Amino acid sequence: MxxxxxxxxxxxxxxxxxxxxxxxxxxxxxxxxxxxxxxxxxxxxxxxxxxxxxxxxxxxxxxxxxxxxxxxxxxxxxxxxxxxxxxxxxxxxxxxxxxxxxxxxxxxxxxxxxxxxxxxxxxxxxxxxxxxxxxxxxxxxxxxxxxxxxxxxxxxxxxxxxxxxxxxxxxxxxxxxxxxxxxxxxxxxxxxxxxxxxxxxxxxxxxxxxxxxxxxxxxxxxxxxxxxxxxxxxxxxxxxxxxxxxxxxxxxxxxxxxxxxxxxxxxxxxxxxxxxxxxxxxxxxxxxxxxxxxxxxxxxxxxxxxxxxxxxxxxxxxxxxxxxxxxxxxxSEAEVTDRPDARVLTSRDIAVRFEAVDFGYDADRQILHQLSFEIPAGNTLAVVGASGAGKSTLARLLFRFYDPTAGRITFNGVDTRDLTQDSLRAHIGIVPQDTVLFNDSIYYNIAYGRHDASREEVIEAARSARIHEFVMSLPKGYDTQVGERGLKLSGGEKQRVAIARTLLKNPPILIFDEATSALDSHTEKAIQQELTEIATNRTTLMIAHRLSTIVDADQILVLDGGRVIEQGTHRELLAKAGRYAEMWRLQQEQRNDLSPVEMGQ
Structure with a gap:
């Protein structure tokens, strides 16, 4: 109903x-x-x-x-x-x-x-x-x-x-x-x-x-x-x-x-x-x-x-x-439910696989078409493409906010529909593009990643996300209230809180959905290095618009209309001189057109 x-x-x-x-x-x-x-x-x-x-x-x-x-x-x-x-x-x-x-x-x-x-x-x-x-x-x-x-x-x-x-x-x-x-x-x-x-x-x-x-x-x-x-x-x-x-x-x-x-x-x-x-x-x-x-x-x-x-x-x-x-x-019935015999996911080394996945939010509007790819355990896969290509939908399917209309998604060969939702989501961390915070303190929002974490662990996560110094410069420090939906913080500050929250959760699977899109170039470069270190030995999905952030990914997928049109490493895709190479050329031109002042902003 x-x-x-x-x-x-x-x-x-x-x-x-x-x-x-x-x-x-x-x-x-x-x-x-x-x-x-x-x-x-x-x-x-x-x-x-x-x-x-x-x-x-x-x-x-x-x-x-x-x-x-x-x-x-x-x-x-x-x-x-x-x-x-x-x-x-x-x-x-x-x-x-x-x-x-x-x-x-x-x-x-x-x-x-x-x-x-x-x-x-x-x-x-x-x-x-x-x-x-x-x-x-x-x-x-x-x-x-x-x-x-x-x-x-x-x-x-x-x-x-x-x-x-x-x-x-x-x-x-x-x-x-x-x-x-x-x-x-x-x-x-x-x-x-x-x-x-x-x-x-x-x-x-x-x-x-x-x-x-x-x-x-x-x-x-x-x-x-x-x-x-x-x-x-x-x-x-x-x-x-x-x-x-x-x-x-x-x-x-x-x-x-x-x-x-x-x-x-x-x-x-x-x-x-x-x-x-x-x-x-x-x-x-x-x-x-x-x-x-x-x-x-x-x-x-x-x-x-x-x-x-x-x-x-x-x-x-x-x-x-x-x-x-x-x-x-x-x-109102839940659209996604656990099966009676659902298993608890316990492994820390997880390989993710999409097998001929079809999905649409509405019956008359299909987003993904026979999508197949694999992220080996500990590897990083980046996904790029135009808006509406279906990139963010991948994250929602991994979290089982929805189930595929056809095909399946597996963790270590097990269909995600055969796993409990709680254990599945406990193994995934995400830094979304649009970060929304609770109307509470900065400390609460970071600690939300793991409620039983000690104060030292919360502060260490903030350091790794390069936000600790900023927080300590505030009159109330970690007790500073962020306002409804975090509106008292800038976009970059909110995103760094989100990164710290995910680091504190310490999941084996990471999803970065335009994780540095709201950051300035200097901060983006610093945090990108942190994210690269964090992603080491973790199964990572990077959804990106800025191609400079994914050049080190093990594999890159180019999506168009919910279909994979190109796949390979950064060098391989540039050598193909296809869609990815065209996107790279345009972004490099835009970057070169920026004045020194603009690049520092």
Whole structure:
């Protein structure tokens, strides 16, 4: 199932499916859940018993003064019933708190972990702002649903059943019929109108997510917006989404007012009818004053939470809608999964082989065509070619972000699909062209390569990447915050952090994807020497644009349209006077055309 944030709000409902998805998470707290429900039942029994004691007190106090005596037992029972009702309710809340918060925590962690199991294709199509808002609302909806189901829905339904039984056993059946009839009409009206209103809330959620996604996207690309003077355009685009949200919000509020008015009218009619019957019973001497108080108290106890029940049900429907969007993420299947018998990769000497590999990100756009090559263990293979030739796709396939649509990739003769993803990725390190850092310290970003590394090892990796001196020149040194996506650092500084991070990981397979593209000529030359030393005795794939960085590679592939058109060493390819030789000639001319000042930049 694809998860998107575009298009109209869905109109189909999957409430039961949502509840079935939630139920297993509750079972981990089944003992607490059972204990909380026991306290709930006992508390409600005490609540329903309280008016009975109050009736006996009033009847005892309604006799002539000469017979007046304090009804000690009835008063004691009344006080004890109220005390138990309060204590058991608080005990229920305390016990159930762990169920609610534990469930929210487990679901949130499960969704977070599932997001990392989903394919790169999913993450390239998602919108971070909208998805984060859906997850936030979904986890909040779980807490609300559990809270009000256990604390309001179940107690109210239990109390309705108990009160109806008492009225049937003690008074004419019409009292129970009138009370229960009012409740049924109230519930049917609430359900009907709420179902009609739900589409407005779902539309609001969808529009809210879309507006938030647009806003986050614009803020992430702050510099681009400023470059093109598009602040006004982004503001208008955001406001258009807010205008649609405003229209849905107004419809939501108008329909809410209609619902509240109808509920109030139903309750008023029901209360008037029952109290009229009770008053007539007193006049006809078939009921005592205590009976009137008992009936009035029960009506008050029922209708007060019942009025709140309307709000609770509405919010429960909203919570289910919120949870449905979040659980949609869980229903998205991972494109790349481990086979049941997948093996753990343990070797440090790894030969990589592509065997007639076909691949395309979309069915109608194939990137690689019958691609075959080998990188012997400890050797370096460089890949060059024009943009769109499929160079960076090789790295994504090696990491198993995708699987080939045909052919296979092997490590030491074993298909990568027969290896666990964790062990495979633990053996590969990459320095990407576009380095993105976490919004944390420089130390954290380097140490991300290996969390158990000592501080000395982190600093040594920084030295090897030629960034230690720069870091120490900063006021806060390694504690310097790099900003969101590392925007406080220059492109070259970010790339050196990425190199240090990969060095710290110390993998047997290295991928350099334009690893020095953001560096000046002097720094590039120094780091290139480091990279050459690092690549010694490691299986290395170098994706390059600058041919001067790959002249020492054991083999060079020239890709064009996802196919190998030339292959050989630097000298062999120059001797062929083909595409590689032409690329080399053009880059040498460009280099010779640079002024001394430009070359030093």
């Amino acid at each position: 694809r998860f998107t944030h575009s298009g109209p709000a869905p109109t189909d409902r999957h409430d039961w499916q949502t509840l079935r998805t939630l139920f297993p998470y509750l079972l981990q707290f089944k003992w607490r859940l059972g204990l909380a429900l026991s306290c709930l039942i006992l508390a409600k029994v005490a609540t329903v018993t309280t008016p009975l004691y109050l009736k006996h007190v009033i009847d005892a106090l309604s006799v002539p003064a000469t017979l007046l005596a304090v009804p000690v037992a009835a008063l004691a029972g009344y006080g004890l019933a109220r005390l138990m009702s309060s204590l058991l309710a608080e005990l229920r809340d305390a016990i159930f708190a762990k169920v609610i918060q534990g469930t929210v925590r487990t679901v949130a962690r499960t969704v977070f972990e599932h997001l990392f199991r989903l394919s790169l294709r999913f993450h390239l199509s998602r919108q971070t702002g909208g998805m984060s808002r859906d997850i936030e609302r979904g986890t909040r909806g779980i807490g609300f649903l559990l809270n009000f189901t256990v604390f309001n829905i179940l107690p109210t339904l239990l109390e309705i059943a108990m009160v109806t039984g008492i009225l049937l056993s003690r008074y004419q059946g019409w009292f129970a019929v009138a009370t229960l009839g009012t409740i049924v009409v109230y519930i049917v009206f609430t359900l009907s109108v709420t179902e009609w209103r739900t589409v407005f809330r779902r539309s609001m959620n969808d529009l809210d997510s879309r507006a938030n996604a647009k806003a986050i996207d614009a803020l992430i690309n702050f510099e681009t917006v400023k470059y093109f003077n598009n602040e006004g355009y982004e503001s208008r685009r955001y406001d258009r989404n807010l205008a649609d949200w405003e229209a849905s919000a107004v419809k939501n509020q108008v329909s809410l007012s209609l619902l509240n008015a109808g509920q109030g009218a139903i309750i008023a009619i029901g209360v008037t009818l029952v109290m009229s019957m009770a008053a007539r019973g007193v006049v006809q001497h078939t009921m005592s004053v205590g009976d009137v108080v008992l009936v009035a108290t029960y009506i008050t106890q029922l209708y007060a939470p019942l009025n709140f029940l309307g709000f609770v049900y509405r919010e429960m429907k909203h919570s289910l809608a919120d949870m449905e969007r979040m659980f949609t993420i869980l229903s």
